[in-house]
Amino acid sequence: xxxxxxxxxxxxxxxxxxxxKADLFFEAGKLTALLGPSGCGKTTLLRMIAGLExxxxxxxxxxxxxxxxxxxxxxxxxxxxxxxxxxxHLNVARNVSYSLRIAGVDALTRRARARExxxxxxLADKGNNRIGELxxxxxxxxxxxxxxxxxxxxxxxxEPMSALDAQLRNDMQMELRLLQQRLGITTIVVTHDQxxxxxxxxxxxxxxxxxxxxxxxxxxxxxxxxNGFVASFIGNANLLDGRATNSGVTLGDTxxxxxxxxxxxxGDRVTLFCRPEAVRLTEVAPSGNALKGMVTxxxxxxxxxxIHLDTGAGHIIAEIPGSFNETIRIGDRLHAEFPVxxxxxxxxRPAAGAA
Amino acid sequence: MRATQPAIPFTVARLFQKFVVLVLAVVPFLLxxxxxxxxxxxxxxxxxxxxxxxxxxxxxGADYPxxxxxxxxxxxxxxxxxxxxxSILAVATAFPFVYLMTRxxxxxxxxxxxxxxCSLTFSEVFIVMGWDILMSNRSGxxxxxxxxxxxxxxxxxxxxxxxxxxxxxxxRNVRFKPSEFATILTMTYLVWPYAVILLYxxxxxxxxxxxxxxxxxxxxxxxxxxxxxxxxxRTPIVxxxxxxxxxxLGAYVTVAxxxxxxxxxxxxxxxxxxxxxxxxxxxxxxxxxILLLTAAxxxxxxxxFVSHPEGR
Amino acid sequence: xxRLLSCTFMGFIAIWIAFPIxxxxxxxxxxxxxxxxxxxxxxxxxxxxxxxxxxxxxxxLRNSLIVAVGSAALAVLAAWPIAYGLWRRADWASKxxxxxASMPFALPPIVFxxxxxxxxxxxxxxxxxxxxxxxxxxxxxxLPLTTLSIGLQSIDRAHLDAAATMGANEATTFRTIILPQMxxxxxxxFFFALVLSFNEFIVVFFVSASGYxxxxxxxxxxxxxxxxxxxxxxxxxFITVSALIFSLIARFGNLPQLLGADSRKPS
Numbered sequence: 001x002x003x004x005x006x007x008x009x010x011x012x013x014x015x016x017x018x019x020x021k022a023d024l025f026f027e028a029g030k031l032t033a034l035l036g037p038s039g040c041g042k043t044t045l046l047r048m049i050a051g052l053e054x055x056x057x058x059x060x061x062x063x064x065x066x067x068x069x070x071x072x073x074x075x076x077x078x079x080x081x082x083x084x085x086x087x088x089h090l091n092v093a094r095n096v097s098y099s100l101r102i103a104g105v106d107a108l109t110r111r112a113r114a115r116e117x118x119x120x121x122x123l124a125d126k127g128n129n130r131i132g133e134l135x136x137x138x139x140x141x142x143x144x145x146x147x148x149x150x151x152x153x154x155x156x157x158x159e160p161m162s163a164l165d166a167q168l169r170n171d172m173q174m175e176l177r178l179l180q181q182r183l184g185i186t187t188i189v190v191t192h193d194q195x196x197x198x199x200x201x202x203x204x205x206x207x208x209x210x211x212x213x214x215x216x217x218x219x220x221x222x223x224x225x226x227n228g229f230v231a232s233f234i235g236n237a238n239l240l241d242g243r244a245t246n247s248g249v250t251l252g253d254t255x256x257x258x259x260x261x262x263x264x265x266x267g268d269r270v271t272l273f274c275r276p277e278a279v280r281l282t283e284v285a286p287s288g289n290a291l292k293g294m295v296t297x298x299x300x301x302x303x304x305x306x307i308h309l310d311t312g313a314g315h316i317i318a319e320i321p322g323s324f325n326e327t328i329r330i331g332d333r334l335h336a337e338f339p340v341x342x343x344x345x346x347x348x349r350p351a352a353g354a355a
Numbered sequence: 356m357r358a359t360q361p362a363i364p365f366t367v368a369r370l371f372q373k374f375v376v377l378v379l380a381v382v383p384f385l386l387x388x389x390x391x392x393x394x395x396x397x398x399x400x401x402x403x404x405x406x407x408x409x410x411x412x413x414x415x416g417a418d419y420p421x422x423x424x425x426x427x428x429x430x431x432x433x434x435x436x437x438x439x440x441x442s443i444l445a446v447a448t449a450f451p452f453v454y455l456m457t458r459x460x461x462x463x464x465x466x467x468x469x470x471x472x473c474s475l476t477f478s479e480v481f482i483v484m485g486w487d488i489l490m491s492n493r494s495g496x497x498x499x500x501x502x503x504x505x506x507x508x509x510x511x512x513x514x515x516x517x518x519x520x521x522x523x524x525x526x527r528n529v530r531f532k533p534s535e536f537a538t539i540l541t542m543t544y545l546v547w548p549y550a551v552i553l554l555y556x557x558x559x560x561x562x563x564x565x566x567x568x569x570x571x572x573x574x575x576x577x578x579x580x581x582x583x584x585x586x587x588x589r590t591p592i593v594x595x596x597x598x599x600x601x602x603x604l605g606a607y608v609t610v611a612x613x614x615x616x617x618x619x620x621x622x623x624x625x626x627x628x629x630x631x632x633x634x635x636x637x638x639x640x641x642x643x644x645i646l647l648l649t650a651a652x653x654x655x656x657x658x659x660f661v662s663h664p665e666g667r
Numbered sequence: 668x669x670r671l672l673s674c675t676f677m678g679f680i681a682i683w684i685a686f687p688i689x690x691x692x693x694x695x696x697x698x699x700x701x702x703x704x705x706x707x708x709x710x711x712x713x714x715x716x717x718x719x720x721x722x723x724x725x726x727x728l729r730n731s732l733i734v735a736v737g738s739a740a741l742a743v744l745a746a747w748p749i750a751y752g753l754w755r756r757a758d759w760a761s762k763x764x765x766x767x768a769s770m771p772f773a774l775p776p777i778v779f780x781x782x783x784x785x786x787x788x789x790x791x792x793x794x795x796x797x798x799x800x801x802x803x804x805x806x807x808x809x810l811p812l813t814t815l816s817i818g819l820q821s822i823d824r825a826h827l828d829a830a831a832t833m834g835a836n837e838a839t840t841f842r843t844i845i846l847p848q849m850x851x852x853x854x855x856x857f858f859f860a861l862v863l864s865f866n867e868f869i870v871v872f873f874v875s876a877s878g879y880x881x882x883x884x885x886x887x888x889x890x891x892x893x894x895x896x897x898x899x900x901x902x903x904x905f906i907t908v909s910a911l912i913f914s915l916i917a918r919f920g921n922l923p924q925l926l927g928a929d930s931r932k933p934s
Contacts, residue, residue, distance in 0.1 A: 052828050072831035073839075079832040085825035089847045099833035102843060150833055369748050373764055376745050379805045380768050383782025390785060452680050455673045457928075465917045468926060473909040474684050478866035480886045481902040485687030488694055495690075547684065556927030576669070598773075605775025607869050608887060622777045629781050630873060636785070643778045650775060 002063030003028045004049070004154055004186060009058030011044055018044040020210045021057070026154075031180050031187040033197035036207035037233070042190045043158055045207070049188065050156050051075045062153065078147030079156040083163065084139050086131045092142050093118065093127035099150040117145040120179070137168045144176070148183070155180070155187040161196060173199045194234045198222070206230050223275075228349040231273050236306075238279065238316045240272040241348065249345060251313035256289040258343045269348035278342035279318035281307060281328070282335045289338040291316065295330050309336055384647075391644045393637035401637050409641035427624065431645065434620040437535075437610070438603035441542035442550075442596050448543075449550035450558075450592065454584070456551075457559040468555070475548035479608045486541045487612060490531035500529050537613040542606060546599040553598060557591035597657040601650045621646050688906060695899035717900035723885065724897060728904070731865055731881040733796060738803035739861035743811045743853060745804060750815035751841075765812060772809035779806060780873035787874055794878025802874045803864040810863065811856025814925055818852025819845075821924070851920040858912045866905060 004026040011019040019041045026032050034042040047053040049060065051072035060068045067075060076099070086095050094101075096117050097110040105113075118124050121141035126134065134142065140160060147155060160176070161169045177200045180187050191197050197204050198218045206213045206221060206229075214226040225231035228239050242249045244264040248257040249272050256272065264270055285292070293311035300306075300322065307318045307328055318336055320326075328334070394404035408417075416424030456467050489495040500506045506528050509515040518524035522534050531537050561584060569579045585592075607622045614620070621642055628639030695713050717724045749768055752761040771779045783802050784793065792798040822845060830840045868883040875884055882901045889898060916922060 047828075050828075050832050052831060071836075072828070073834045073836050075832075076834045077832055079829065081825045081829055083823060083825050085823060085829035087826060087829075087844060087848075098830070098843070099835075102830075102833070102835050102839050146829075147832070156832070369752075372745065372748055373752075376749065376768055376805070376808065377764065379786075379801065380771055380808070383779055383786045384770070384774075385782075386785040386789075387778060387782040448680075452677065455677055461923060464928075465922050468922050469910070469913045469917050470681070470684070472913045473906060474688065476862045476866050476909045477688060477902075477906055478868055478883045478886075480868050480883050480890075481691050481866075481905065482687060484886070484898065484902065485691040488690050489687060544683075544687065552926060555923075559923070559928040601773070601775060605777035605869070607777060607872075612890070622775070625777060625781060626873075629784060630876070639781060640785075643781045646775060647778050 002153065002186075004188075005059075005061040005064075006045075006049075007059040007061060009045075009048065009055050009060065011041070011048060011053065012056045017210050019048075019055075022212050024205065024212065024215070026186060026188060027203070028186050029184045030202040031177070031189065031200055032203045032205060033201035034188065034190045034205050034207060035194060035197040035233075036192065036213075038192055039209075040207040041210040042192075042205075042207050046156055046158055046188060046190045049154065050077050050079050075154075076150055076152060077154040077156050078150055078152035080140070080143045080147050080158065080160045082159040084143040086139055086142060086146070088131050090131075091127070092123070092129050092131065092134070095131065095142055096127075096146045096149050098146065103150070113149060114145075117149055118142075120148075121145045136164050137172060140164065140172060144179070148185075153186065155185045157187070157189045159190055159192070161191070161193070169196070176200055198234075206233065208233070224344065225273065225346065227346050228271050228273070231346065236276045236317055236319070238272075238274045238276060239346075239349065240314050240316070242270055242272050242313075244268045244270045244345060249343075251291075254291060254313060256338065256343065257340050258345060259341050260344070262345045264345055271346045271349050273344045273346050274338050274342055276306065276317040276319035277304075278339060279316065280337040280339070281318050281320060282337060285335050286337045289340060289343070290335050291338075292333065292335050295328060295332045295334060298328060298330060307334075309334065311336065387640045387643050387647075390637055391640035393640070395635045395637050401635070404637075409638045410645075412638060413641055413645060427621070427642065430619060430621045430624050430642075431649065433614070433618050434604055434622065434646065435649065437538055437542055437614075437620065438600045438606070441539050441603055442546060442599035444539070444543045445546045445550045445599055446554070446592060446596050449547055450554055450588075453551055453554040453558045454561075457555065457561070458563075464559075468552075471548040471551045475552060479545060479606075482545055483541060483608045483612050486537065486544070487532070490537055492528070492530060496531060497529050532613050533615045534613070535618065538609060538618075541609045541613055542603055545606070545609065546603060549599055549602065550595055553595040554588070554591060557588050561587055593657055593660060597654055600653060604646055604650055688902075691899050691902040692906065693899075695896050695903055713896045713900045716897050717904070721897065724882070724901070727880050727882045727885040728901075730796065730879050731883070734799050734803055734871065734881060735861045735865040737797075737800040738807065738864045739811075739857045741800060741804035742808050742860045743857045746808055746811035746815055746856065747853075749808075750812055750819060753816060754819040765816075768805075768812060769809040771806045776806065776867075776869050777873075780870040783870065783874050784876070793874065794876035796879055799871055799874050799879070799881075802870055803867060804860075806867070806870055807860040807863050810859040811853070814852045814856035814859065815849065817925060817927070818849050822848055852925075855916050855920050855925055858916060862909050862912055865908065 006022065006024040008021055008023060009019065010021040011017075034045060036042050044053060048055050051067075051070060051074070055068060058068070059066045078099075087098065090098065093111070093114040097105075097114040100110045100113060114127060115124065118127055121144055123138060123141055123145070126138065126142075131139065131142070140163070143160075144157075147157075157176075161172055164172060173196055176189075180200075189197075189200060201218060203215065204218055204221050205215050208229050214221060214230045216224075221230060222234055225234065225237070228237075231237040231239060240251050242251040242256075244261065244266055245255065246266050248255060248261070249270060250256075251272065258272075280286075282290075291309075291311040291313055293309035293316065295307055296310050296315075297308035298305060299308075302322055304319050304322050305326060305328070307320065309316050309318065316336055389403075390401075391409055392405045392407070393401045394406060394408070395401045411417075411419060413427045416422060416426070418424070456464060459467075490497070492498075500509075506515070509518070509524075509529070515524050515526075515529070518529060519526070521536070523536055524530055565583060565587075566579055569583045570576075574582060605622050606620070607626065610620045610623055625639050625642045625646070628635045628642065696710065718728070719725065746768075749761070749765055753765050783798075787793040787795075787798045787802075790798070826844055827840055830844050835843065866883065868887060871881050872884050872887065875881070880888065882905070886898050886901060889895065913922075916925070
């Protein structure tokens with residue numbers, strides 16, 4: 001089992017920079033998610049790891065050895081494709097044992113291995129079926145079994161759930177996570193779905209416009225986003241522009257105290273960040289950090305209610321537990337309280353506003 | 356970088372194969388072009404040369420300036436005349452058919468396509484044979500006209516005289532061949548399945564929803580065809596006419612059988628010069644080059660016509 | 668009403684296309700030596716003559732078959748590397764090559780025929796059966812080139828990436844992924860070329876140089892003496908071969924896709 005390390009890697013397509021120079025470390029046996037909106041360079045990064053795309057610059061180190069000059073067929077990292085890329089002219093078992101066949105493994109071993117893998121993905125009885133006879137979920141399992149057949153050192157998945165409908169996606173995310181933990185294989189998954197990344201990953205790499213925005217565990221990414229982009233890409237976020245002071249932050253004429261001021265000097269332009277579920281709504285003015293505002297929208301999601309307020313410092317969202325007796329209506333005037341320990345200061349957003 | 360290079364001998368074999376294809380596909384045309392400048396030796400074959408006498412002969416006759424002959428220009432004119440009328444007729448009648456056909460189920464479409472492919476590949480010699488039987492005086496349509504009394508009726512009403520003026524009747528009965536009518540009819544028939552096959556892809560891409568959308572906005576079927584369907588397939592229609600035209604420029608059997616000798620085309624005279632009675636390869640080549648240039652010119656202007664729609 | 672009108676129109680078209688073909692075919696039944704329609708004294712004697720007893724027809728048919736099968740096979744073999752290069756690299760050189768290779772089919776065949784007379788004349792092969800085969804292979808190269816290109820377009824490039832991540836190099840991918848999926852398109856290209864070569868007249872008329880004759884050339888040569896019912900048997904044979912082959916292509920391949928219809932939703 002070896003770690004995978006990217007060092008000073010960069011990719012251009014002509015003038016277009018698909019991936020700015022970056023370093024990344026993938027720990028052996030862990031599942032890492034590459035997360036970002038479409039066109040952020042995550043698939044390019046995965047394809048460079050697979051050997052399907054040559055980096056313009058930089059090293060790819062597997063267990064300390066540079067493999068950047070090896071082709072995809074020499075690396076043999078198993079990969080699951082967005083469209084699954086199952087071969088329509090081969091049946092399920094032959095798809096699964098394809099890598100063994102071209103490696104010259106004998107037919108008996110091939111068949112045994114195919115059966116074993118199909119059992120692993122709970123499709124033991126489908127070996128002789130044609131690809132077109134399978135449902136989307138079954139096809140995805142075949143694609144996973146096929147990529148694992150060659151016992152790859154690194155297991156790569158490119159948007160593996162995007163072709164599945166919502167319910168199936170939830171089930172397959174859990175299944176994939178359990179399978180990966182059982183096999184203990186170093187896995188890299190590309191996704192644009194933050195919920196999916198949170199569900200399956202040990203570590204998340206958030207990317208945007210060819211740059212790596214943050215690397216961390218799901219908890220770190222969610223609760224301590226590095227910047228406004230990460231904060232708003234992962235879940236909902238309240239982001240308010242202000243200036244750092246010695247004890248906190250000023251938002252127009254209001255002053256908030258914060259627990260941690262980070263590295264900002266007094267007078268720096270900053271963005272104040274708070275998750276909607278941390279915001280409390282009260283009818284009487286509370287003593288701590290608070291803003292007064294008017295309700296502009298109410299979204300009832302059953303388990304929770306999302307209340308949108310316009311305040312003097314900007315538009316904010318509060319998420320409160322759902323309840324049958326709740327009576328908040330559009331036009332109500334409420335106070336939004338921001339508990340001091342839930343507030344973080346982030347670098348000021350670019351003028352146009354990220355995300 | 357991603358693929359290991361194939362073995363060198365394999366690459367060489369592939370390059371050689373491509374080279375051979377290139378030679379066989381291009382050199383014959385180059386030879387025609389080069390030989391068109393050659394010189395015919397009286398009573399013998401011909402020699403390489405570089406003179407324009409063959410082209411001069413084509414445009415003004417061999418004996419110019421003592422006398423002028425436009426015989427070959429006339430052949431060229433008939434080549435263009437037959438081909439243009441037949442290709443326009445074929446597309447004009449095939450288009451509504453293809454439109455109706457593409458609205459049918461995929462299965463029925465496939466059956467129609469098989470039918471047209473059979474007729475498309477059916478050799479020109481057989482098609483000419485079929486129409487020849489149909490139009491011959493001893494059987495087919497003229498006999499049908501006579502037996503059914505249609506001929507007598509035509510005689511009484513004076514219709515036969517009008518047909519005689521058009522060259523389609525003798526004093527006793529209708530007579531369809533040889534005539535321009537028979538030539539153009541057979542040519543139209545010859546390219547009709549080609550028109551279907553060429554129009555099929557663009558027309559099958561006309562989405563039913565677009566038509567329904569136009570109808571929900573109040574367009575009647577005729578208006579839909581005029582304002583939505585035709586503009587969408589304008590380019591393929593002109594393109595198809597051009598392709599059929601180029602194909603028909605070289606039609607040989609039809610003209611040889613159905614056209615009066617005075618109204619023969621360049622392809623007949625090319626054959627006569629290269630392989631037939633007169634045996635003058637350089638002059639035959641010059642005529643072939645002119646046929647090619649005509650095709651190229653029509654294609655060029657046709658494309659311009661398509662790419663510069665009116666009002667721009 | 669509109670439906671009735673369109674059905675009538677389509678029916679009329681079917682008759683217009685089918686009628687001359689039927690006339691030729693039925694003429695084969697004539698008992699006498701002259702072509703009549705409708706046939707007089709129907710008999711099947713003409714079939715025995717065409718296939719068995721009259722040497723001139725038997726030999727022509729054999730030549731037609733040799734030229735058609737040989738040239739179609741050659742055309743497919745020549746088209747594969749060109750189509751593959753065009754698909755894999757799509758650079759200007761492969762586009763130019765594909766364009767030039769399609770030129771003989773796109774231009775008036777009589778001009779290509781004239782050129783071939785000179786070409787084979789210099790090669791000293793004019794009137795050889797094999798030069799006829801090569802001529803037709805080049806003339807109809809555009810057909811397998813087209814079907815193969817359509818087929819290659821429909822191959823999902825992710826399949827190639829998938830094969831690569833499983834250890835397949837370009838040659839293995841070609842053998843195990845591309846070739847098996849391309850079999851229907853290869854066969855279609857072969858049969859399209861075969862049928863067209865079988866029916867082709869003008870080019871083989873030029874390059875055979877009276878050295879041999881195919882059925883179409885033989886029929887044209889007999890034309891001056893008037894049509895005979897035996898020739899109509901040839902017509903029946905040819906239309907049957909076409910119908911059989913195109914039905915097979917339609918049955919085992921996707922004919923609308925091959926002819927360029929929108930193939931996103933095959934049914």
